[in-house]
Amino acid sequence: MEAILKVENLAITYHTREAKLSAVRNVDFSVEQGKIVGLVGESGCGKSSIALALIRLLPPNGMVSAGKLYFQGQNLLSLRENAMREVRGHKISMIFQDPMTSLNPVFSVEEQMVDAILAHCGKNQKLSRSEARQKAIEMLDRVGIPDAQNRIRDYPHQFSGGMRQRIMIALALQANPALLIADEPTSALDVTLEAQITDLIRSLRDEFQTSILYITHDLGIVAQLCDEVIVLYAGNIVETGDVWHLFKQPLHPYTQALLRSHPTYETNSRFLATIPGRVPSLINLPVGCKFAPRCQFAQTICHEQEPLEYEREGQKVWCHIFQPDWQQTSEKTIIMNESQNEPAINLVESRQFKDKTIVKANRVEVHFQENLGLLSKILGQEPAPLKAVRGIDIMVYRGETLAIVGESGSGKTTLGRTILGLEEPTVGEVNVDGNPLTKINPAQKRALRAKMQMIFQDPISSLSPRKRVAELLLEPFNIHKIAVDPDRKVSELLEMVGLSSEQADKYPHQLSGGQARRVGIARALALNPALLVADEPTAGLDVSVAAGVLNLLKELREKLGLTYILITHNLNVVQFIADRVAVMYLGKIIEIGENEDIFNQPKHPYTEALISAIAIPDPEIRRKRKQILLEGEIPDPRHPPSGCSFHPRCRYRRERCIDESPSFNAPMDGRHLSACFFSELVGRTGDSQD
Amino acid sequence: MSMENTLKTQPLKFNLERFDFILDILRRPQGAIGFTIVLLFIITVIFAPLIAPYDFARQDIPNRFQGPSAHYWLGTDQLGRDLFSRLVYGARIALSVAIPSVTIAISLGILFGLVAGYIGGTVDNLIVILMDSLQAFPSLILSLAILALLGPSLVNVVIIIGITWMPNYARVIRAQVLSAREAVYVEAERSLGATNPRIIFSHILPNVIAPALILAAMDLPWVITFEAGLSFMGLGVRPPTPSWGVILYDGFYNIRLSPWPVTWSGLALIFTTMGFTLFGETLRDVLDPRLSGTRGM
């Protein structure tokens, strides 16, 4: 089949005040007609630079320093700027990562789409603005914008993130391009929206036979969507191949490590593989193989020479291991190699909780009322309060890990904060370790804080920016006036979370995301709390780094006998670490149960859909399983739907669901419960219905 | 994160205790020029009696309205006083008004800004309305009106500049506190059990004070021209004290007789302002790139 895009020996360099940085080197690949090619790598490996080089929109300090980019047989680099403009948006389109910033905020969607359409209609087919508008509406309709006829006049901020990304797709596809470049188009979106968008992209490919270069860090999406995969590391391609082969038998040590650091249910009883070290900074790239400093198989040659290409059944890999002069040191197979720190503890047996509760929440509701000016009150424009948590009963047992799962707007973070007393419940009561939080005085509450701690979502910004790590770690002792030997305590805490004592003198902005996360954990654990609430502990971290953090959390749980409340949208993490799972939707828990029960036998349609959308880095499992796409988006929590709040998106809904609100029918005792009238249908009729 | 972002977001250089930021300033041409002018200005202020060849009040009526000569380097004014000596002493006056008034402004601003931002609610609303009202007057006209009532004097000028400048700082501080209050690290401190005073003084204030200090550095030249303007109107520093505004006023009155007083005092003002502005902007860019584009007017 003819390749639409052929990249030969591409190199990209950035010029900064200090140095010339080589961001991408020796990159060769091609994209064939109608194929989806995944470009995978962790942050800073050059994915986006390649995308921007293809449409020749690198920032002014970046340039293509070598190579050729053949698109439909023509070298894009030799085109004049005017001719290149004809290509952009017309033959090659691009979707950007963050839909919140990729549409111009001060022009209506109509204005932006019509301009884009008119830019390409050329001299031979003159379009009027109203014809262009009509075309724009058709396009918006096609990508699933409801009421496109009217909504086209709206401004970007009036659309949700998912809708904005659909508009971006409509904009990118309006000229029916031969190649679409999608740069992490779903990484800013919720799970159910991500499923909708990837499904849309695939269906558009099937319809228009567009070739797609899909850039992502998410191996699960690659497994589900792509035909071919290119794995990038520090600006070099380390492995390419057909998606089936590559996932079944990854050849490069980096690809293997990446796949093994992905948390899944299978890894629940074990620790995740981690890759030591970090992606090298572009300022001092290692000589030879760029992965060698982190590679467990590295030999002298790896640190001296660039690896050569090795091909096996269409799969290409750049690694010295496959060269004939490689010295065998251990077993031939590098594929099976367990991580170094396998724990001795068997998790299933160590669950001796169930006897004592540590947290008990009773009918908790948390409402937020917008702070209104006096005048608005007089004018009587009081908006409905935002009910973030709408009646929740929950118990957390000592020593267990309870995961609270939900998408944005589900109220999961608010619930976590309320349990810690950082938010006052509007209705109901929270009891922690026998202390009713609403009834004790502030001093008692402060004392209680030593026993319960939180790990905040954004690792770096949760650290006070002008304090050094050592000061941050001693802060809990100063607050609670506990005398400690500062130097010893700091090094003790740093060691506990696997950081070296050199980090003690650093400021937060000098830490990497993973390091800052570890400092946050160390600070939270400084006072030996019993309860730890972790809000999205892996958000914003690369897979290999996130794996290290998850391992650490697991290890500390065993060592210190901690109780975790894990707040996350990432079901892979939940599967890996949780004992029990509570699923939230619009401020309510809709299903709760043991980890295995929830994942094997979901009893609520929403959970069922969430689980079907889990990113599994295995194309076979991924494509065998039917993915359930939810209609629409999460409604405005200010105006939740009547009856069962999930009913507008539910595929099992009946009359009853619209008016009547389902509740759990058994007391809370840790069994599997679901707030659905038809929970016995879920899963069983699922397959027969489609 | 994409490649471009990694390259764009450089870490903030926030460590005021280290002085290597001075080197960063000198490395930029704008900063070097600004730094030199500021340094010259400060040397002039400190060593005024050594630099000035004559006493600033010494009259030489027969030689009035002279142009520059070997005897009088920049010429003389309507009373035959040496312009160079008067300008040198004028630098002292400029700084002795600017520093205390900016200090007053920044102290009051921090106080109001912290209180408004951290307490919020009605207190915040009241302070905001007060600041809005103060800023509803063009500051020069407000100062003129008050000075007309209080009578012109150096102390009054300092107090009035301090008060009219204060809302700028209060606003900046309040905005900083508001965003700091919502910041995750403050939430994290609270969850550790920290008390309010601890959070304000140990965590919020250090973050808030740097932008205010940078703003103050950038405000100095404006305060100097403001004072000169008031003195020019006859409502600031009074003769015979050689404020640059006074020299300018004398020169304006006799502009048809001699161009020199206006020329020299005007140039002194322009160069000082330019030096401080270049220095202040480079300082801001070096210390806190996020503040780029802000300026007190």
Added chain:
Amino acid sequence: MLAYLIKRFFMTIAVLLIVMTFLSLLVHIVPGDPARTLLGPRASPELIQKIRSAMDLDKPAYVQVGNFLWKVIHGDLGTDVFTGVSINRLVSAALPHTIILALASLGLAVLIGIPLGVFSATHPNSWLDRVTAILSISLTTIPSYVAGLFLLLIFAVQLKIMPAIGLGKDGNLKDYIMHLILPTIALAITWIGYLARLVRTSLLEVLNETYIRAARASGLSGRLVQYKYALKNALIPTVAVLGVGLGSLMGGAVLVEVIFNRPGMGTLIYNAIKARNYPVVRAGVLIVACLFVFVNFLTDLIYTYLDPRIQLGKQQR
């Protein structure tokens, strides 16, 4: 939108009320009897008493404030106690000249400053950009009264090619404009530099945004992207600054009017201050403050129109 306007309107009224109260109370801050200060030590007790009652000084402070507000609401700014002339007449004679001067300077600053800034931002690091950078920073540091004095010195005193004093002959438009030129330039100079720099920075910032890259990726021409897609975003902060700027322009206008002897609000207030003609000072400052508040209100409206994200008075989080 309506609610926002109403809210904004009430805020404006509140600020103006505080302004007026403050002005009425101002007289009490001063130690001693204002009437005596005003008339000098040799005035007869009868005259002082007469002036006192004309200025309401014999009544308690709240009555003074009340009376003043009541009159102002009914459009009466009071009378000049020296001449007995209605202050309304003084103000209506002076105000137009100040507004014309302020608008002319603002217009000049916008006409030169914005294109200069756009040019710099779209040709970064060209030699013209560097020249503009140096030029604009030098311009911002020239105080308007120094600029006024230098212009006066060069063009009126030394070269004698420009008229310097007053407004020109009555009813002669050309003469009026000739007299307007130097003060306008003097007032505009700082703002030309400032606007050029502001527009340059914000345009450069906008040109780095993803949506600009996205617009270019969809094949729009560089011109369309720069002048339509980027400029509108970049001008939003500029509009906000212009609103505040008009206020500081009014302040600068006082000095410039005095230098060029233009009978505007600045000169009116300045002369009243010199003569300690307190009622005129009070009325003059009030009018200028009102104008300032009104312009800020207008700026907010334009801002809302330009930036669709700001609606109903609340900003997007």
